[in-house]
Amino acid sequence: MAALFILLAVATTITSSVQGAGINPEQVHISATGDSTEMVIMWTTFITTNTSMVVYGEHGSNMTNNVTGKSVKFVDGGKNHTVRYMHTVTLTGLKSATKYDYKVGCSEKWSNTFTMTTLNNGTNWSPRLAVYGDMGSTNAQSLSRLINETNAGHFDAILHIGDFAYDFATDDGKVGDDFMNEIQEIATQIPYMTAPGNHEEAYNFSHYINRFAMPGGHANYYYSWDVGNAHFILFSTEVYFFFQYGPELVRYQYEWLEKDLKEVNSRKDRPWIITGAHRPMYCSTVDGDDCNRREGIVRVGYPFLHEYGLETLFYHYGVDIELWAHEHEYQRMWPVYNRTVYNGSDSEPYVDPKAPVHFITGSAGCKEGHVLSGEPMPWDALRNRDYGYSYLTVINSTHARWQQISDDKGGKVIDDVTIVRNNGYPAWL
Numbered sequence: 371m372a373a374l375f376i377l378l379a380v381a382t383t384i385t386s387s388v389q390g391a392g393i394n395p396e397q398v399h400i401s402a403t404g405d406s407t408e409m410v411i412m413w414t415t416f417i418t419t420n421t422s423m424v425v426y427g428e429h430g431s432n433m434t435n436n437v438t439g440k441s442v443k444f445v446d447g448g449k450n451h452t453v454r455y456m457h458t459v460t461l462t463g464l465k466s467a468t469k470y471d472y473k474v475g476c477s478e479k480w481s482n483t484f485t486m487t488t489l490n491n492g493t494n495w496s497p498r499l500a501v502y503g504d505m506g507s508t509n510a511q512s513l514s515r516l517i518n519e520t521n522a523g524h525f526d527a528i529l530h531i532g533d534f535a536y537d538f539a540t541d542d543g544k545v546g547d548d549f550m551n552e553i554q555e556i557a558t559q560i561p562y563m564t565a566p567g568n569h570e571e572a573y574n575f576s577h578y579i580n581r582f583a584m585p586g587g588h589a590n591y592y593y594s595w596d597v598g599n600a601h602f603i604l605f606s607t608e609v610y611f612f613f614q615y616g617p618e619l620v621r622y623q624y625e626w627l628e629k630d631l632k633e634v635n636s637r638k639d640r641p642w643i644i645t646g647a648h649r650p651m652y653c654s655t656v657d658g659d660d661c662n663r664r665e666g667i668v669r670v671g672y673p674f675l676h677e678y679g680l681e682t683l684f685y686h687y688g689v690d691i692e693l694w695a696h697e698h699e700y701q702r703m704w705p706v707y708n709r710t711v712y713n714g715s716d717s718e719p720y721v722d723p724k725a726p727v728h729f730i731t732g733s734a735g736c737k738e739g740h741v742l743s744g745e746p747m748p749w750d751a752l753r754n755r756d757y758g759y760s761y762l763t764v765i766n767s768t769h770a771r772w773q774q775i776s777d778d779k780g781g782k783v784i785d786d787v788t789i790v791r792n793n794g795y796p797a798w799l
């Protein structure tokens with residue numbers, strides 16, 4: 371009888387600890403909407419809750435405001451069909467460039483209190499972004515430095531352009547959960563903005579779709595986001611490679627990109643147009659990727675989809691800077707269009723460049739290590755295989771600064787260029 375009692379007591383303890391974990395808000399992260407008075411806050415629980423609520427107030431004051439959002443039941447596609455509840459709350463009416471304390475959850479269980487900083491308003495400021503791709507849960511070489519720099523207030527937002535966790539869906543999604551908890555210290559403080567990569571492909575990108583809340587209402591695949599003097603366009607190169615999920619996505623996205631570019635082409639409000647997506651148009655690696663091909667699919671489209679190649683579209687509408695990842699290295703290019711290098715021999719090649727400037731920043735660290743470098747191509751300005759991330763400062767309407775930070779060299783700046791457009795407009799238009 372005593373043994374039975376002990377057994378029951380142990381079982382009760384286990385059950386309540388599992389429930390405690392299940393209701394505990396975790397994987398908390400925030401994203402921007404393009405309106406500096408708003409912020410989207412997301413988190414995960416493993417059992418359903420009576421509400422999804424954020425309680426908040428200006429930093430240092432009482433958290434007297436509360437907003438209720440929604441939760442979505444997300445069933446993993448793995449063999450155990452693990453259920454997660456993805457909670458989303460949008461805060462509105464916030465002050466720009468202001469710190470807020472907040473906690474998330476429900477009356478049964480609240481998270482710790484976090485502090486976020488809202489983005490500034492308008493163009494009279496210089497947003498600073500950490501940019502990288504290809505960061506996993508294992509071997510996330512840049513993560514500790516990114517956390518330290520975020521805690522020191524050196525970033526306004528993050529751009530993670532594809533390939534997360536390695537992979538979100540691995541081990542019934544536990545690897546994805548670990549990764550989201552590992553970035554929580556960053557992603558609770560500043561917007562963690564994303565684009566999808568090939569490692570998000572499982573179960574029709576459902577982990578990527580359900581784990582983030584990017585603006586625009588297109589499953590986090592493509593959206594634009596204004597910050598400071600920049601109009602960022604994040605999109606999916608994966609629609610060109612995973613046709614089983616709908617070949618029409620190539621056209622939908624292309625038409626959306628063209629519409630978005632037409633709308634911003636006056637450049638009155640946001641002089642810089644900066645794209646970010648996972649698989650590059652150009653590279654000089656030797657891994658058989660799309661960018662190794664003379665006629666890459668992202669750059670010129672499939673033969674039967676020729677009109678959906680992106681290089682001419684971006685050139686035509688004057689995209690200034692194109693950010694990529696996927697290759698596990700860092701590459702800066704000379705201004706390039708149609709495999710022709712512009713300004714490459716100028717003493718100041720990034721002053722009034724006559725074509726878009728491409729960067730690959732896929733070296734934040736993952737279990738796959740580095741990619742092999744091939745023979746340099748004419749458009750290569752600098753190649754580096756250190757682990758690290760990039761640091762973009764959109765200084766004003768005419769100057770944007772790009773730096774590469776090396777983790778192998780203790781945070782040293784190993785590349786530093788400023789792109790200048792004296793007329794506040796691309797020189798080739």
Ligand SMILES: [Fe+2]
Binds near residue numbers: 504567569695696697
């Ligand atoms: Fe990739």
